[in-house]
Amino acid sequence: MNAPSAAVARTLANDRFLRALRRQPVDRTPVWMMRQAGRYLPEYRASRAKAGGFMELCRNAELCCEVTMQPIDRYGLDAAILFSDILTIPDAMGLGLSFGEGEGPRFAHPVRSAADVARIGVPDPEGELRYVMDAVRTIRGALGDRLPLIGFSGSPWTLATYMVEGSGSKEFAKIKAMAYGEPELLDRLLATLVESVSQYLLAQIAAGADAVMVFDTWGGVLPPAAYRRHSLDPMARIVARLKAQAPDTPVVLFTKNGGQHLAQMADTGCDALGVDWTTDLATARAAVGGRVALQGNLDPTVLFAAPERIRSAVAAVLESYGAGPGHVFNLGHGILQHTPPEHAGVMIEAVRELSPAYHR
């Protein structure tokens, strides 16, 4: 496996987001939104219709760039994030990803047996996954030196849940049967995913990503010991690899429902943690003891409330983090499909207006 070349040093017109991740002083709290390029925006729905489907959109670098730029153009956010899916890696492994109408993702060839695990290889980021790197390069070109670009991947555990279950899940019975019944088999699957995610993120960095985020959507369904072994430890190995090969690129880890694990997540050596709305930022900040920046954490459903309620909820999040550097404002999870776009604008405007007081 070739180490991609290190990230290009870039001077950005707006570097608030990167400075906040490094816990450096900023004039105001930077803001972006998870899933900011998405179905709540009419312009996104038009681009997706043009592409003909979700994975078709993900595979088209020009359209990926188009939808990535839409929320930037509309709201003037402080970071762009690559438009892609978390399941590109298992798809590139040949598991046969599809999205049924009105359903979640499905794999034609789920991974269940030792033979299934042995068969899986590490996808080449510039081979099967070249379409993602092409999207990164295209977006980088469109952004120029205006704004940072965030690359991302699903966490090994989260990818494994879909690969083993064969679809989304509520109870995670199959992957947990593997975790509890054949933990060594799951370790092997996760080792392949650690290597795959590491190469994938390093390639995104080489292609133009300024920071990377690992989305651990399902780590929070595990008991603490299993979380450490199957979710946190694989992420820690990825952080170590990234820090060795791209030391200047900030790494953000986000475990949904991971409020009880924040201190251990900070121990991985990552730069920042995503925090969902079920943990107060004051509690989170105390738990990590200033070792990492924090990103979050407005409940996305707040954006269904009236503008004045949104403003006061933004004020509460800013107050909960408190004064000083190291906060990136975000939702606590992806923006919801039926969010009125102008309500997202109210939130962003409130961050702009209310946050400078915390940076004097």
Add this chain to the structure above:
Amino acid sequence: MNAPSAAVARTLANDRFLRALRRQPVDRTPVWMMRQAGRYLPEYRASRAKAGGFMELCRNAELCCEVTMQPIDRYGLDAAILFSDILTIPDAMGLGLSFGEGEGPRFAHPVRSAADVARIGVPDPEGELRYVMDAVRTIRGALGDRLPLIGFSGSPWTLATYMVEGSGSKEFAKIKAMAYGEPELLDRLLATLVESVSQYLLAQIAAGADAVMVFDTWGGVLPPAAYRRHSLDPMARIVARLKAQAPDTPVVLFTKNGGQHLAQMADTGCDALGVDWTTDLATARAAVGGRVALQGNLDPTVLFAAPERIRSAVAAVLESYGAGPGHVFNLGHGILQHTPPEHAGVMIEAVRELSPAYHR
């Protein structure tokens, strides 16, 4: 509203469960399972088929008693729990509960407006809900003085989520729109539910329940401040009411995904807390500082693993709680539908064999 007469003092042949809830010494850790009378048991499926449907089963005191006793007869558990549904109260409020085939619950008349909230009354536990009290009395008769009987209710917040959403939910957009946009309206709905749940549980105690448990399935989806206002505070008012009117009956509170709130839950004056598998019992015990007993917390999916893995997982839960009184062994949530019944037996047997060492 009439206060039901206080609980009858009862001497039980097996009082391990009640002693553990009161943090009194026991010979071994008592064990029962949430949803122990349920679809994983073939004898339950036969009873339900005989009843013709789920709510028909809930409304038939003889059949409720039959299914309540099935896991007792099969496994020799340390407590029986009333067979019923958490949505009996909103059903009795006239919201039109139904269960679609293969779907969750649905309400024909969800509660959305101030007029909807004003229209709702407190159901009479010996009126519209008499079928539940009849079930309690019938089960009490069948149990005699052998074993304790647990009564239960959904928490006000959890009942409100179904009443406002009109069904189960993933994002809770409607109830959260009320919580964030019209919190005073939600307060009024919750006040009616506090009164309803209090009367309902007091009536269960009068009818023969030896302990009661409040299931807060959805408190964990709220930010901490909203959890305190809309989930914890209503439960605290119920605990105060129960402690005033039935001081000798232990009260158990259980918020799923509430690991971060355990200390505040213990402050309500309840006797015990249910703990799900995402928090170690050692952590939970430290958080509550010996003020309450703890009930839990094996991940129900462990029961899909091989018997030796189940045994070691039981050992880990016992070890996590450690020595001394105040532990009731349970799953961290309801037993899953496809659990092999003999695997539940392995778990129960392991608790019997391994737990005496923690009570010397």
